[in-house]
Amino acid sequence: MYPGIEQSVLALMIEHLSVDPARLRPEAQLVDQLYLDSLDLMDLLLTLNDAFDIELGVEDLVSINTVADVCRVVERHLAGSGLREGEQP
Template sequence: MSSVITAGISDEDILERLREVLRDTFEIDPARVTPAAQLFTDLELDSIDAVDLAIQVQDMTGMRIKPEDFKSVRSVGDVVATVRGLLER
């Protein structure tokens, strides 16, 4: 996996990194990973997977995620927005 992402990264680049993470960690076809894709229904993740994804996002950003930051995440677009928010802190 490549290094920590920085504030100058585009949302498209964040999405591309999420595609890699979801492919490598959960064996999800990157073509299914779109901003509108719902994590629990479309990508069939469960609550344990969501915790794993939060850890992957922490690794990606080099920043700790508070549970409340990730609690409302439901779609891939929400994950991108969360990563963007972490990078802008």
């Protein structure tokens, strides 16, 4: 696990998607509970790519349903990028 990833992802969601911080729990459903639409999800994808210097694609959106899923996908891509655990991009 990469320390700080969850906090970074939450901060990005609050800043770029205007999501209420009180509603950002790991199990929160992005569409059904946080009311993100397809444009919001694409904005999140692009924001994560820029912030973490990774290459998330539309195919990654299929596996993202919750806030915890977002963190897992980012961690998986960081692990594939060759960064060592604990390193920040």
